[in-house]
Every structure is written in structure tokens, then in C-alpha cells.
Amino acid sequence: MRVTDIFVRGIVRDNPVFVLLLGLCPSLAVTTGLVDAVGMGLAATFVLVCSNLIVSLARGVIPTQVRIPCFIVVIATFVTIVQMVMSAYFPDLKASLGIYLPLIVVNCIILGRAEAFASRNKVYRSVVDGLGMGAGFTLALCAIALVREVLGSWRLFGVPISGGADSYTLTLFVLAPGGFLAMGLLLALFNYLGAERQRRLALAEQGVEESPDEPVTDASGT
Amino acid sequence: MFDLTAFVIALLVTAGIGTALGLVLAWGGRRFHVETDPRIQQVEDALPGINCGACGYAGCAAYAEAIVSEGAPMSLCAPGGADTAHAVARVMGAEVEAAEPKLSVTCCQGGHVDMRFDYHGVQDCRAAHVAGQAGGRKACTYGCLGFGTCARACPFGAITMSPERIPVVDWDKCTGCGRCVEVCPRGLNRVDPESYYVFVLCQSHDKGAVVNKLCDRGCIACRRCEKACPFDAIHVIDNLAVIDYTKCTACGKCVEACPKNTIVSFRKQRRARKKAREQAAQAREGAA
Amino acid sequence: METALVYFQIMFLAVFVQNFVLSKFLGLCPFVGVSKRRSSAFGMGMAVIFVMTLASLITMLIYRGIFLHPRLAQYQLDQYLKIVCFIVVIAALVQFVEMAMHKLAPPLYKSLGIYLPLITTNCAILGVTELNVIRFTGESETLGGAVAKSAVNGIFAGVGFTLALVIMAGIRERLDSAPIPEALRGVPIAFVAAACMALAFFGFAGMV
Secondary structure: OOHHHHHHHOOOOOOOOOOOOOOHHHHHHOOOOHHHHHHHHHHHHHHHHHHHHHHHHOOOOOOHHHHHHHHHHHHHHHHHHHHHHHHHHOHHHHHHHHHHOHHHHHOHHHHHHHHHHHOOOOHHHHHHHHHHHHHHHHHHHHHHHHHHHHHHHOEEOOEEOOOOOOOOOOHHHHOHHHHHHHHHHHHHHHHHHHHHHHHHHHHHHHOOOOOOOOOOOOOOOO | OOOHHHHHHHHHHHHHHHHHHHHHHHHHHHHOOOOOOHHHHHHHHHOOOOOOOOOOOOOHHHHHHHHHHHOOOOOOOOOOHHHHHHHHHHHHOOOOOOOOOEEEEEOOOOOOOOEOOOOOOOOOHHHHHHHHHHOOOEOOOOOOOOOOHHHHHOOOOOEEEOOOOOEEEOOOOOOOOOHHHHHOOOOOEEEEEOOOOEEEOOOOOOOHHHHHHHOOOOOOOOOHHHHHOOOOOEEEEOOEEEEOOOOOOOOOHHHHHOOOOOEEEOHHHHHHHHHHHHHHHHHHHHHO | OHHHHHHHHHHHHHHHHOOOOOOOOOOHHHHHHOOOOHHHHHHHHHHHHHHHHHHHHHHHHHHHHHHOOOOOHHHOHHHHOHHHHHHHHHHHHHHHHHHHHHHHOHHHHHHHHHHHHHHOOOHHHHHHHHHHHHHOOOOOOOHHHHHHHHHHHHHHHHHHHHHHHHHHHHHHHHHOOOOOOHHHOOHHHHHHHHHHHHHHHHOOOOOO
16 A cells, blocks of 8 residues: 555544544543644644554564553553643643543554554554544544534634624533534534445446436335 | 653652562463363354354353353354354364254235325334234234334344335345344244245235235135145145145145245245255365 | 541532543443443443442552652652553553453353453543542542542442443434434434433533
């Protein structure tokens, strides 16, 4: 697989949040605002890239039976580094991310990629995979945060969109239930777009022309 | 700038905790060692791993344990069929006779039946069966409701719904596990050995005149099959023809005699399947 | 009397007001993955309660006993060793529990055992240990008091998790036979159901 393909795959086709359904906890917890979402996404990308790098470098050395604890320790180290850097340079971000910053350690994406990709591939490809998955994760978080922040507090990156920021809000969306709701509906949208695309591709292959007035349905027509 | 003491202390604490945990785990590994017969895992690997329960045990792991510890018969796995039985036998170092495959048949042809009412409810046969005072929405209260509960229940994807909303069984995928029999609220599905060829595809106990009006494929209890059968294998009991498979030889006379085409014979298809299977088994033995 | 009230408060917070799944978004992966049947949801919940309690106990002991020990306090180990040590302890604990259960309680192992490997990376376990550290390491907390409160928090956080999981499983079993649009089928509609549940639990806010 070409290296650019590895990167692009992590963004749409194998998007960790919407397709693989990994890393759901931060996807709902830190997406009340775009600032937090971007911050979390970049922190996770950093940890992912670094851990992929180290795991790939050490892939010949780590024995199979103890590989999972080894991966976890490597990931925990980088999360600690991120935490300390954030305490020093971005204390506000660290305060708003709260306990979800250390929880990057148990983010299934990072452990999953270390196990499934970095432990079996060369360093360069593992790093690119980390970048791709991290980018996909960040974009997914931003998508959810966009919906929640705009609908829930009528702001973008903390800045009110127009006057009267408090009067156009559906506060539900910045609260816990709204997070679930936004996530569910976005997932449904993603599924629908994916299915539509597959349907069009399949029809194109069969050479069927579809007019807007008569949509093509299955033979069973249920 | 670089505090050596702090570095060493941190290293010692982490190494200490890690070593302590490692020792506890090593001790635990010894103390809690469980002797398992390695064959149980090998048998479990040979089984399909679908956990359908057709063997009568609570999943593949339980069946594997029963085979090794209690000497359970090795050919009970219906989905796995002969291949699995042979694989299990190889692990256990024994010979085995493969069981005859069992296949599912739906005893309803869904002839053009009127609906009693419009149904807007849970799209599930079990739920729809209770609607309308347990009569269901079709004018024939014994017939297939067509919501596809059996199709969804089939773990092997062997059942699909035809355009007339009657289940169609793909016998290449059917393993005779019996899930479809369990879920049908009207008991229309039945699982029989492959060597049964003739089936009465109706379960209506309504009087013949009533069935005649309701459905163009239902059994009207005219008894022509009973009179045609030279082996006394088919009788009309409670307005429905019933085949006694201990006597039936699949001669097909009842099939010809039935005026509504309710009785059907699958002789040709099933004999072809059996032949193909025997040829494959011979080829495998020839190669082994 | 005052102590009993404190423990009641911990319990109520953990199960209802700050339910780990519906309010704090922890443990969502098993929430979506294991909640299709009530029996498996209950099994997962029991395993989580068990691991959460033990993990809370051991990590709080290590944190107060080693990291905050007067002789080691100057090195500020809690600043950077916390995450690594906690996660290593949790992983080892889960492994140990699985081995012990297999030998000492085989029927329990048969029913719960398969969920144990899934719990190691469950963010709820690490989350509860982190929360214990934040809440119960004030100046006035004794070692015994901190450990006891952590254990209680662990138990009832697990109970809250189980509660959410079992309710969700009940809802999803019903959703199986409902006419849901294709795009929403599976996980999306489960999230919408979770939104309704979270809204219901939101009613507990401000009670304690």
C-alpha cells in the first residue's frame, strides 16, 4: 500500500470514530467546544505518532506474550509527557480537558493501532499511519464539536457567532444527553452517506441510469 | 538542572512496583494453574464456533468439553456437518459416522390470502401473531405472516423472504439447527432428515370449504391423497393431510393426486445433493 | 452519623448524579458493544464492579502510601508516575483476577471470564482511580479514610455502570424488532436511546 494511501485511509475510509467506533469516550466528553476538541485531537495525535514510532522501532525486540503491557507503558509515558507540557504551556486547556487527558492512555485507537499496525510495519509507514489516524480522530472530534458548539452555545471556538449568543442556543447540546444525540445522528449521517455512495457505485457498475423521478429499488421491493 | 537523585528514586519506585507486580503474577500463575486437557482446546478449535446450540450443549466450548470429558457423540454438530465430525474424530483419535444432514422446510405456500386488517405494528411475526385476538392479520389464521422473523433468526443466513413474503430456505446454507422452528409463532417450520422427500405445505386445520375460499394452495381435506397412497402413509387428520414418514416411500402418488398442489416432492433436489456429497466424500478419502 | 452521610453521598453521586456512563462518558466502548443482551450486560457489569473496587483500593494505597509518603514527597513522584503506575497496576490486577477466578471459582469464570480482558482498556477503571485521587487526597484525609472512600466509590461507580448497561440492553432488545431506518440501525439508534437515558438521569442533578 502506498504511503499516501495509509494517511488518507485514516481520515475517511477507516475513520477511527465514525467507522471503527473507537475512542468514543473523548468524542463525547471534550466536544462541547471546538478549542477543546482540537486540543484533545492534537494531544492524541502526538501520543499516537510517538507510540507508533517507538513500538515500530522495538517490534523485533518485544516478546509476544508481554506485548500489550509493553505497549501500554510506552503509551502511558507519552501521555505523561503531554500532560506535563500542557501543565506548563496550556494550563487552561489542561483544566478543561480534565481527567480525559490521562484517559488518552486507554484510548482504544492508540493501543489498537500499536497492536494492529505498528508492531508489524516499518517505522516510516507506522508514523504515517499514526498521523492519518490522528488526523481522522481530530477531524471527527471537530465535526461533533462543531454541531454541539454551534447548536448548544451559538459560538465558534468560544467566540459568539452573532449578537445575543445566549438566545439562539439549544443548551441540551452542550450537556451530556446532547452529546449522545449529536453523536448518534452524526453516525447515522455517516452511514447514510456511505450507503448512498455504495449504491451509486453498484448501479454505475451495472450501467443502470437512474432518473430522479424513478429511483431504482431492489427486486424484493420491501 | 538534572536532579540525579530524583531520577534514581523515580526509576527505583517504578522498577520496584513493576517487579512486585511481576512476582505476584508469576506466583499467581503457579498457584492458580489449572490442568486442562489440551484436547479440549483442540476440539473446540475444530468446531465451527457459532454457538448455535444445535448439538444440545451450551455452545461450542461446552460441547468440546463434553466430547473430551464425558465421551459425548462426535457427530452432533449440525452446522459443521461431516467435515467437523471428521476433524473432531482426528483430534480424539477415533472413527466417526457422520450424521445425516437435516434441512428446514416451511409448511405454507402463502397462496393469495386476503388481509383482515391493516397492520401497523412491530414488524415481527411473534408480535403480529398476537394481533387481532391471536388470529393475525391474514384471513387464514394458520398461515405464514411474512415478517421474516425466521429469516432474521437464522444464524447462517439460509432463509430469505420471497416476493410473496414466504420464507425460502437455501439448503446449501441450512444446517438444521432448528432456530427457525423455535421462533415461528405458528410452528410452520420443520426440520427433517434430508431423506424425507414429500411434504404437505400447509398447516391449516380450517374446514375444507373454508380453506377453498381463502387460499388457492391450502389443504382442503378432500382425501384424494389418502386414497392414492399405496403405503397407507398419509391421512387426513383434523382437516389436514399428515404424512407418516415411517411408512412414506416418496413414491409421489399423493403429489399427483392433490388437486391444490399442496403436497410437494423435493426428491430430485435432495437426491442430487446427497449424490454430490457422497462424491465429495469419496474424493476426500481418495486424496487422504 | 456524619461519616455515614459522607458514604451515602459518595454512593448516590456515583450511581445516579454522576453516573459514569451517562454523565461522565466513561466506559462507552463496552456500553455500545456489550449491551445487546441483558445477560451479557449483567455479566460485564459484575466484572466491572469487581475490578473497579480492587483497582480503587490498590491504587489509592500506592498513591497515599508511596507517592505521598513523607520521605518521598520531595521528589513529587505523583506528578509524573501516576498514570504509568496506575495503568500497570490495573493491567496486572485484571490478569491476576482472571487467573484466580479460573482456578478458584470456575462457574464464575465461565460466565464472567470472557469480559475480563475487555476491562483492561476500559476508561472507566482508570477514570475511577483518577477521580479517587482528585477527590480523596485532601489535607484532612487519613490513609484509612481515603482508602475506604475510594473502595466505596469504586463499588458504586461499578453499580452505576451496570445499571446503565442493563437498562440499555433492555432497550436494545426491544429495538431489535422495531422498524428503524437503515442508516440509524445498530449503533446510531443506541446512542439516541442513550441520549434519552442521559436526559432521564439528568433529573438527579443537584440532588446531592
